[in-house]
Amino acid sequence: MELASPAEYAKRGVMAVQEYAALAARSLSNVFRQPRYVADMAQQADFIGVGSLPIVALTGMFTGIVLAQNTANTLQRFGSLSLTGQLVSLSMVRELGPVLTSLMVAGRNASGMASELGSMKVTEQIDAMRALGTDPLKKLVTPRVISTVIMMFFLTIIADLVGLIGGWLYSFLLLGLDTYQYWHTAYQKLTYNDVSTGLIKPLFFGFIIATVGCYYGMTTTGGTQGVGRSTTQAVVVSSILILATDVVLTQFMLQFS
Amino acid sequence: MPSLNPQPLDDQLTDTVHKTIIFEDVAISFEGLVVLDGVSFELRKGETKAVLGIAGSGKSTMLKLCLGLIRPDAGRIYVLGHDITTMSEEDLFDLRSQIGIVFQESALFDSLTVRENVAFRLTEEKLPEAEVEQRVREVLRFVELEDAIDKLPSELSGGMRRRVGIARAIITHPEILLYDSPTGGLDPITSTTIIELIMKQRDVSKTSALLVSHRLQDGFMLASHYYDPDANRMQAVDGRPMRDVHTSFMILRDGKVIFDGTALELGRIQDPYIREYIS
Numbered sequence: 337m338e339l340a341s342p343a344e345y346a347k348r349g350v351m352a353v354q355e356y357a358a359l360a361a362r363s364l365s366n367v368f369r370q371p372r373y374v375a376d377m378a379q380q381a382d383f384i385g386v387g388s389l390p391i392v393a394l395t396g397m398f399t400g401i402v403l404a405q406n407t408a409n410t411l412q413r414f415g416s417l418s419l420t421g422q423l424v425s426l427s428m429v430r431e432l433g434p435v436l437t438s439l440m441v442a443g444r445n446a447s448g449m450a451s452e453l454g455s456m457k458v459t460e461q462i463d464a465m466r467a468l469g470t471d472p473l474k475k476l477v478t479p480r481v482i483s484t485v486i487m488m489f490f491l492t493i494i495a496d497l498v499g500l501i502g503g504w505l506y507s508f509l510l511l512g513l514d515t516y517q518y519w520h521t522a523y524q525k526l527t528y529n530d531v532s533t534g535l536i537k538p539l540f541f542g543f544i545i546a547t548v549g550c551y552y553g554m555t556t557t558g559g560t561q562g563v564g565r566s567t568t569q570a571v572v573v574s575s576i577l578i579l580a581t582d583v584v585l586t587q588f589m590l591q592f593s
Numbered sequence: 594m595p596s597l598n599p600q601p602l603d604d605q606l607t608d609t610v611h612k613t614i615i616f617e618d619v620a621i622s623f624e625g626l627v628v629l630d631g632v633s634f635e636l637r638k639g640e641t642k643a644v645l646g647i648a649g650s651g652k653s654t655m656l657k658l659c660l661g662l663i664r665p666d667a668g669r670i671y672v673l674g675h676d677i678t679t680m681s682e683e684d685l686f687d688l689r690s691q692i693g694i695v696f697q698e699s700a701l702f703d704s705l706t707v708r709e710n711v712a713f714r715l716t717e718e719k720l721p722e723a724e725v726e727q728r729v730r731e732v733l734r735f736v737e738l739e740d741a742i743d744k745l746p747s748e749l750s751g752g753m754r755r756r757v758g759i760a761r762a763i764i765t766h767p768e769i770l771l772y773d774s775p776t777g778g779l780d781p782i783t784s785t786t787i788i789e790l791i792m793k794q795r796d797v798s799k800t801s802a803l804l805v806s807h808r809l810q811d812g813f814m815l816a817s818h819y820y821d822p823d824a825n826r827m828q829a830v831d832g833r834p835m836r837d838v839h840t841s842f843m844i845l846r847d848g849k850v851i852f853d854g855t856a857l858e859l860g861r862i863q864d865p866y867i868r869e870y871i872s
Contacts (some may be wrong), residue, residue: 371717456702464700467660468714468761469690471682 354554358490359477366471366478376479381506383448384480385487388441389494395440396495399432400424400502420513421522424503428528429534433496435582438541441488446549449480450570453553454563460553477554483545488542489535495535506540533589540585541578548574612637612671613769613801614659616786619668620848621654625636628654629665630848636769637841641795641802643812645870646845652805654773655845660692661685673768693762693800694771699754701746701761707733711760713865720744732760736790752783759790763798770794770802776811779835786813789827795839809871816840816856844870 340348407423453476456462465472500522507513552570556562614636621629628651634648636642644652657663658670671675675688700753701710708729709716715725733739746754755775762770773793776784788811794800796819806812818827819838830838842859844852844867852859852867859871 424818453701459703460696460698460700461702463657463662464694464696464702466686467689467692467694467696468717469686470717471686 344465352555355568356547356551359473359551359554360543362473362479363477363547363550366474367482369474371474373475373479376475377483380479380483381487383474384441385458385490386408388444388487388491389439391444392437392491392495393498395436396428396433396498399403399436400428400499400504401494403427403432403499403507404503404506404511408507417511417513418517419509419521420507421500421503421518421520422525425500425522425526426530428496428499428503430530431534431582431586433499434492434537434541435578437492437495438488438538438578439575440544440548441484441491441542442545442578443571445484446545446552446570446574447567449546449549450552450566451563453550454556454566457554457556458559472554477546477550480550481543484546485542488538488545492535492538528591529589530547533586536589537582537585542583544577544581545574548577613640613673614803615669615671616655616658617669617671619658619665619670621651621658621663621665621667627848629658631668632845632848633668634843634850634853636801636803637839638801639799641791641804641838641840642843643815643840644805644843644845645807645809645812647870648807650845651848652807652845653773656694656773656803656805659769659771660694662691665777684762690765691767692769692771693765693767695755695758695762695773697773697777699746699758701754701757703746705740705745707738707744707746707749707757710746710757711764713761714765715849721804728764729760732764733757735763735793736760742782750783752779752786755779755783756790759787759794763794763800766798768801772802772806774806775804776806776808784808784811785814789820791815792818792827793820797822812840812842813856816842825838829859 403424404420407427408417408420411417411419411423453462456465456476462472462476465475503522504515504518507518508515549570552566552573556566558565605863612635614634616632616634619629619632620627632651632655634642644655646652654663658665659672659677661670661672661680661682666677666728668678672688673691677685677688680688702713705713708726711729711732712725729742730739733742736759738753738756738760741749741757742751746757749757759775775787775791779787791802791804792815795802795815804811804815813826816838819830820826821828839856842852843850846866852862853866859867862868
């Protein structure tokens, strides 16, 4: 394989960012244009939302338990075991719920979108769709973006709740902590800013997952090998972008706390 | 479709009324590799033009240019009176609804059944279900595949997929049909069936068509036969000098048109490359 010069490599990078930005912008602007594919949106919402429910619930549960294990271990040394619920809820709602849910959904759905659209691209199905007078961005990309954003919001709420239940199960069954005390501290210490931060983040993360997955799918070249490459890149890039965006969003939200 | 009003043309001599496709000095290259270099030709209404050439001579690229799926680096392309080189993607979607294409590997949507594939355009236009069903069955009957209506593309043979591709292309009665190697990879008997279908469409609907192929016999069969509706099969033109099958030939070499004319003219040509190609 021929090695690209640094200038060529940089040019390709800039082109990719430009193409991604154009796709992301068009996926949003298509929301306000006809036709709207409501049935496709519902189908994607079912696939992304309901389909991701088991892995999101399991991730939330185990994260909640691990948080309770670690915080209880530290708190016990200071005789503040009763604060377990508070720490679990803060960590879950502000940070771990949105981020871990997004990473799990990225692993499942960004790869799924990239491979599905990538296969369509290399078998000329995307060209066929354009030739048949249908805009693939409206038909394939916009429904996935809208569904992922909406579903990420609800999946994060479920992950947070299941995580808190996991923390409670551990605290109640193994630490002997009082149920009322756990839930009371978990709820009482949550502020409006904590909840809004935890629910705004998944909207951005959902947008990243869908647009990155669709971008890599729609730009796939090189047959089945290319589909595999796109799938891997979609997961890696969306995961990194989620973590990077989390840093920016957290800093931004902290300004308002 | 307000956007489809014929545009004023720079060249007033360009006749877009009697011609469905006009290429004017079209050039395109990919990553420095010249694929088409100054290609000019015209496709008249009702004419079928067989575009021949070896692999990599730019035949399939030409079809994608006709649909505006890719844009040329230079030159003008007029389709049904519209200069598609200056049209927006949004306007092109409207124009494409008047053009049918059969892709090289059929490009059927693999997660949809034959019925859903063929009905794709009609469903997008939100036509009533009963009308969609009736028209889907009508075109599937035309390609003799009505029994496969509920099958998935993966359950069909290569020839059947090509026939579904034809059904999908003709369901909206397009003004232009583009065939991208419709017999590629098929056995001789199935290839003849496909060519017979193309001939049937040409003679029944009088649709203008560009047929890209590397098989010379596809073009010659179209030029030497006509579809007989009474016998429901093709017949040789021999002995019927009045019958015009409206079929011409174009040969591409290294991105340039080296021949554009009738079967008779092709038979008389002395160019050594073309003689070797057709022998």
